[in-house]
Amino acid sequence: MGCFGFLKTVMFIFNGIIFLAGAVILAVGIWVKVDSGSMMGFLQNLNGAPEQLKQVLNVGYLLIALGAVLLLLGFLGCCGAVRESRCMLLTFFVIVLIVFIAEVAGAIVLVVFKGLIQNVINQVGVKVVESIRLEYGNNKDSTGLWNATMNTMKCCGFNNYTDFTGSPFVQNNKLYPDQCCNGGLCKDSNATAANIIGCYPALTKWIDGNSAVIIGVAFAIAILELAAMIVSMTLYCQIGRKHA
Numbered sequence: 001m002g003c004f005g006f007l008k009t010v011m012f013i014f015n016g017i018i019f020l021a022g023a024v025i026l027a028v029g030i031w032v033k034v035d036s037g038s039m040m041g042f043l044q045n046l047n048g049a050p051e052q053l054k055q056v057l058n059v060g061y062l063l064i065a066l067g068a069v070l071l072l073l074g075f076l077g078c079c080g081a082v083r084e085s086r087c088m089l090l091t092f093f094v095i096v097l098i099v100f101i102a103e104v105a106g107a108i109v110l111v112v113f114k115g116l117i118q119n120v121i122n123q124v125g126v127k128v129v130e131s132i133r134l135e136y137g138n139n140k141d142s143t144g145l146w147n148a149t150m151n152t153m154k155c156c157g158f159n160n161y162t163d164f165t166g167s168p169f170v171q172n173n174k175l176y177p178d179q180c181c182n183g184g185l186c187k188d189s190n191a192t193a194a195n196i197i198g199c200y201p202a203l204t205k206w207i208d209g210n211s212a213v214i215i216g217v218a219f220a221i222a223i224l225e226l227a228a229m230i231v232s233m234t235l236y237c238q239i240g241r242k243h244a
Contacts, residue, residue, distance in 0.1 A: 004238050011081035011231055015092075019074025026067025032060035077228075081235060084243075089236045093229055100225045103218075125200060128158045136177075137169025147179070149199055153206075156180035156196035163198070 073095060080088030110117065135142040150156060157163030161180040164170050169177065180196050197205070207214065 007231055007235055008081045011235060012078050015074045015077025018070050019078055022067045022070025022074055025063050026071055029060050029063025029067055032063065084239045086236050086239050089232045093232045096225055096229050125158055129163045132157065132163050133167045136164060136167040137172060150179035153199055153202050155199040155202040157198050158200050159198040161196060
């Protein structure tokens with residue numbers, strides 16, 4: 001097998017995996033959205049299943065979008081290599097390049113405009129707290145989403161437990177959510193809620209603690225994207241010379 005054949009094989013196998021992964025993710029996303037009634041029944045019949053599991057239905061659209069993109073990339077890569085289609089290979093290259101540029105631009109924005117981004121996050125945080133105080137304990141979807149977030153991250157509110165002050169939940173129950181309580185009842189005057197960190201500080205702390213892993217994963221993804229672009233362009237050029 002020559003270099004050309006080896007590159008075709010690598011391109012086919014790599015993108016075949018991407019295609020299959022995209023097909024599975026797309027199928028799961030469609031099933032979650034189309035068969036939501038059965039999904040809800042399944043979740044409700046699980047012994048000991050937390051109420052927050054119902055929020056899985058909200059990720060259906062995200063799964064559909066992600067699956068469709070991966071499916072398209074895998075198809076273009078596989079067919080472009082097997083059929084020696086320069087058009088498909090070029091389209092594959094352009095899509096990966098756009099994703100790569102967007103990632104680089106995002107990283108630059110995070111570094112250069114870190115202060116501005118922090119201000120935006122603070123402004124968003126104000127709106128989030130307003131939403132909590134209006135909807136938590138009253139809006140089922142919002143309450144379930146926050147409960148799932150707090151249970152997963154072991155946190156309380158966006159900033160801290162005071163975000164729930166004045167919310168329908170606190171007004172009706174005269175206590176703060178269980179996630180803020182260290183296992184006890186957090187009444188308005190109970191100081192134990194102050195020991196639970198907010199979800200935004202918890203996320204920031206987690207990112208700081210895992211920054212090396214995050215950078216490593218991002219670097220690995222960037223290398224794979226560069227390799228995919230190099231292989232696709234190499235095949236593109238060799239196919240052009242072959243049919244010249």
